[in-house]
Amino acid sequence: MSILTTPTMTGVDGPSRNADVNDWVRDLARLTKPDQIVWCDGSTREWDDLTKMMVAQGTLIRLNPEWRPNSFLARSDPADVARVEDRTFICSERQADAGPTNNWRSPFAMREELDTLFAGSMRGRTMYVVPFSMGPLGGPISQLGVQITDSPYVVVSMQLMTRMGEAALDLIGPETPWVPAVHSVGAPLVDDAGVRHEDVAWPHNPVKYISHFPETREIWSFGSGYGGNALLGKKCFALRIASVMARDEGWLAEHMLIIKITSPAGKVYHLAAAFPSACGKTNLAMLNPSIPGWKVETIGDDIAWMRPGPDGRLRAINPERGFFGVAPGTGITTNPTAVDTVWGNSIFTNVALRDDGDIWWEGLTPTPPAHLIDWQGEDWTPESATPAAHPNSRFTVTADQCPSIASDWDSPEGVVIDAILFGGRRPSTVPLVSQARDWAHGVFMGATMASETTAAAEGAVGRLRHDPFAMLPFCGYDITDYFAHWLEIGETLGADAPPVFSVNWFRKDADGRFIWPGFSENSRVLEWIVRRLDGSVEVVDTPVGKLPRVRDFNVEGLDIGYEDLQAILSVDRAAWTREADEIDAYFTELGADRIPEPLTRELRTLRASMR
Ligand code: OXD
Ligand code: MN
Secondary structure: OOEEEOOOOOHHHOOOOOHHHHHHHHHHHHHHOOOEEEEOOOOHHHHHHHHHHHHHHOOEEEOOOOOOOOOEEEOOOOOOOOOOHHHEEEOOOOHHHHOOOOEEOOHHHHHHHHHHHHOOOOOOOEEEEEEEEEOOOOOOOOEEEEEEEOOHHHHHHHHHHOEEOHHHHHHOOOOOOOEEEEEEOOOOOEOOOOOEOOOOOOOOOOOOEEEEEOOOOEEEEEOOOOHHHHOOHHHHHHHHHHHHHHHHHOOEEEOEEEEEEEOOOOOEEEEEEEOOOOOOHHHHHOOOOOOOOOEEEEEEOOOEEEEEOOOOOEEEEOOOOEEEEEOOOOOOOOOHHHHHHOOOOOEEEOOEEEOOOOEEOOOOOOOOOOOEEOOOOOEEOOOOOOOOOOOOOEEEEEHHHOOOEOOOOOOOOOEEOOEEEEEOEOOOOOOOEEEOOOHHHHHHHHHOOEEEOOOOOOOOOOOEEEOHHHOOOOOOOOHHHHHHHHHHHHHHHHHHOOOEEEEOOOOEOOOOOEOOOOHHHHHHHHHHHHHHHOOOOOEEEEOOEEEEOHHHOOOOOOOOOHHHHHHHOOOOHHHHHHHHHHHHHHHHHHHHHHOOHHHHHHHHHHHHHHO
16 A cells, blocks of 8 residues: 655654655655655555546546556657756766766756755645665665656656565665655646646646766756656666766666577577667567577666676676667567567557557558547548657556566576677668677777768768767766776676677668668577677687678578678778777867777777778
């Protein structure tokens, strides 16, 4: 049962064994002035009560239970549809500690501003207290947090995305560290004059702040109810705050999926892989191999926490409990496993509604239904000029519903990582796969990850958006210190450091067509990586890494010409000369004197070998 306390309770009145938690809740209630406080227990009953309440209020639409049992559609305000990177702040005491890639505000100035914004921000609403664990409850790599929110949509989403409720609260003992995370949609129902207003389906505030205080490990989020802005366990805690904890404590908090691969011989491997947002991470996490005898199972689709284990090897957990996946492009041909995962017990946000009470989005099926209600609640037909689902529409569902979930996905000790992959979206230059010479070269591969944003003019590369380690919007401190931290972890791991690979599914030919088919055929790249781990294939040593010999690459049954394969498995010297210039310019932008020496050495070696 949820526990109800009043906004005027004293610290000892709260249900937490940790007096700081009770005091913090009481102080926030005094500041935000909710009508009541509900301590969430994470039960099915709570889910049921809140979803029923939101259906009655118009925040959720219950989907036809024949097609999609216990599932709901939410439509957000069109002005609150995605993470707001320009409103995301790292409030470290020294600006230099936020580094060149983060928005910085002084913690004192930010606290003042937030104090004003949060004052009375929950008037007329319920304040929910959401205790949660990132990672399996009580696990040695897991961390605890408490989120306060005035959004019931956030509460039910946190039920799906984290281990939330009574069990997490019980784990927070008097001395247990926990991360405070404060969230308000910033839309009080009672104004300063005491007049009560009608609620809207998706309350939010045009003023938005997603603020992180790395020194005190706190999160304060105001004004948005959407995704990573509001489900504070995900990007805010598991990446931005956790990356700072990881730096201080000698581990890694990464924007990486984790998969388990079983070879035809029955040998098991675990891989962690970083890709920038919108590069098909969920598809790789749920890959259905095209090559016979191979099995890929899912451990996580977005975040990995990795620590050197007692045996000296790197161990990883997925700190999340569920998937918050991008819906468009997830379809019965591209990712049937994800489609099966959301069979029920799911929340869909900003997708289209079918006339039969089920959902649809672009790419779910090859042919769109003849009529839909689009994500803004308007009639839609295939002739409509706008998409039926918002491009950033999402499904939220627990990982244990995924048919490809691995049996060890929630192992508290984590799984041993056998290889790390870095992938960008590069129509040119970067080969389909290559292995780093050593850890420092692997860190260089991570630090120089990028996506090409515009189509290449004849012979020229497109504009690059650098996204080091896919952490650009998620690193809670100076990214150049983060590079140094990766190098230090390599020293700790020594000979046990997993090999590092660069992958790129996105090479295009001169006509702009993708050369590599991608999706389930990416299993051929995984096969080559596994054969490298076993030492059963030779490589071609090149200045950009160890490349496959074309004859070793398994293309049986694949319609790809030798020349095309050769092109994506070789070094284009002219392109790599330009790449070295690009990297040089990027390192200068980050602060040439801040880049750790092993990485500038890698760049010098690359340049010298292209002469
Ligand atoms: C995500 C992202 O939503 O990376 O996972 O943007
Ligand atoms: Mn992500």
